Amino acid sequence: MGGSGIDPESERDRLVRTAMRMIEERGDEVTRTALAAGAGVPRARIEALFPEETDLFDAIVERWFVDHVAIMEDVLASDLPPNRKMYEFFVRRFRLQRERFRADPAAFKVYCELGAAHFERVRSYVDLADHYLCELIAQAQAEGAFEGLAIDDALSLINQMVLPYTMADVLTYMEPRLSEEKLAKIVDTLFAGLSAVDGGARGIKGLRAA
Amino acid sequence: MGGSGIDPESERDRLVRTAMRMIEERGDEVTRTALAAGAGVPRARIEALFPEETDLFDAIVERWFVDHVAIMEDVLASDLPPNRKMYEFFVRRFRLQRERFRADPAAFKVYCELGAAHFERVRSYVDLADHYLCELIAQAQAEGAFEGLAIDDALSLINQMVLPYTMADVLTYMEPRLSEEKLAKIVDTLFAGLSAVDGGARGIKGLRAA
Numbered sequence: 001m002g003g004s005g006i007d008p009e010s011e012r013d014r015l016v017r018t019a020m021r022m023i024e025e026r027g028d029e030v031t032r033t034a035l036a037a038g039a040g041v042p043r044a045r046i047e048a049l050f051p052e053e054t055d056l057f058d059a060i061v062e063r064w065f066v067d068h069v070a071i072m073e074d075v076l077a078s079d080l081p082p083n084r085k086m087y088e089f090f091v092r093r094f095r096l097q098r099e100r101f102r103a104d105p106a107a108f109k110v111y112c113e114l115g116a117a118h119f120e121r122v123r124s125y126v127d128l129a130d131h132y133l134c135e136l137i138a139q140a141q142a143e144g145a146f147e148g149l150a151i152d153d154a155l156s157l158i159n160q161m162v163l164p165y166t167m168a169d170v171l172t173y174m175e176p177r178l179s180e181e182k183l184a185k186i187v188d189t190l191f192a193g194l195s196a197v198d199g200g201a202r203g204i205k206g207l208r209a210a
Numbered sequence: 211m212g213g214s215g216i217d218p219e220s221e222r223d224r225l226v227r228t229a230m231r232m233i234e235e236r237g238d239e240v241t242r243t244a245l246a247a248g249a250g251v252p253r254a255r256i257e258a259l260f261p262e263e264t265d266l267f268d269a270i271v272e273r274w275f276v277d278h279v280a281i282m283e284d285v286l287a288s289d290l291p292p293n294r295k296m297y298e299f300f301v302r303r304f305r306l307q308r309e310r311f312r313a314d315p316a317a318f319k320v321y322c323e324l325g326a327a328h329f330e331r332v333r334s335y336v337d338l339a340d341h342y343l344c345e346l347i348a349q350a351q352a353e354g355a356f357e358g359l360a361i362d363d364a365l366s367l368i369n370q371m372v373l374p375y376t377m378a379d380v381l382t383y384m385e386p387r388l389s390e391e392k393l394a395k396i397v398d399t400l401f402a403g404l405s406a407v408d409g410g411a412r413g414i415k416g417l418r419a420a
Contacts (some may be wrong), residue, residue: 083411156387160387160388160392161371173326194395201296
């Protein structure tokens with residue numbers, strides 16, 4: 001085996017990459033047993049690197065999101081005005097996802113399905129994005145945007161209005177209709193129009209108050 | 211067979227209902243052959259009522275959307291102000307979908323999957339909704355909303371920002387986070403903030419112009 005000379009971190013990385021290649025080829029998730037066979041590595045070695053089945057899955061998810069996290073951190077650390085920051089926060093991750101989708105639509109779809117089926121393993125990344133978005137909202141509110149809205153309400157409404165640009169699987173059925181221009185228009189609309197003011201669309205409240 | 215006394219229209223309706231019950235029970239689509247067996251009706255009779263396999267599928271889709279179409283027509287015919295009309299246009303169909311989802315989440319998911327897999331059979335209903343929404347946008351623009359935007363651009367942006375409330379399968383993964391209140395807030399945001407004005411989120415244009 002000559003294992004003493006192997007850096008376990010890079011060996012682990014290499015195996016994660018192999019597992020991802022296998023997922024993309026097979027269109028289905030890859031167990032530690034399958035990875036051992038596919039990579040020609042003893043099952044015991046795989047188990048030393050990934051003690052639980054979920055450790056392999058989590059390592060794949062981590063690799064998928066590492067660039068997303070870097071983008072969010074970069075944007076948060078920038079000194080752009082709040083509307084520019086929010087656009088970059090969404091558009092850079094959208095471009096990354098679109099690039100991956102275009103590179104291999106079938107593989108991308110498999111990852112979407114795996115992510116949906118094991119959402120509990122992905123949740124911490126969604127929570128992290130929410131955490132950063134709350135910071136952006138607070139910065140925007142300090143400059144007068146989203147007036148009167150509780151941060152959690154603004155968070156939920158913004159997440160819903162930009163959903164086509166964050167929910168990866170939307171790319172699989174409407175990629176040609178998603179664009180940077182439209183996303184910018186949506187962010188502009190949020191900054192120009194989202195507040196606690198009741199514009200009357202629902203009507204009922206106004207009638208009851210009368 | 212004693213077929214002379216049977217109203218072919220209601221017999222057809224009854225068979226569509228049977229096919230839908232079978233879809234809900236099996237979690238998969240139902241062919242004419244399966245329907246003949248399941249309903250205890252001769253295959254020749256099924257073929258007389260549904261000459262092509264797609265005729266059965268189309269009849270199911272029609273039944274699924276008939277209430278949606280009625281809602282859109284009612285709202286369009288009402289004399290509410292544009293923002294109230296647009297809210298009702300979306301919220302009434304959202305409530306209908308949520309009711310169906312809550313009544314049987316598993317069956318609802320099956321219909322979502324069938325609709326996605328055979329999107330070409332559903333497209334005419336999406337096109338009809340777009341047609342009605344364009345009418346609503348034109349009415350709203352006549353009263354000063356969405357200033358300067360081409361109708362098609364407004365259509366695409368509005369469809370994207372309300373997507374969680376129209377795309378049925380979003381209910382299957384985030385129903386607790388969707389509400390009438392939030393949809394009203396989104397419509398208020400559209401009427402307060404969506405226009406051709408460049409608010410600067412994208413930034414690049416402003417820099418180039420400088």
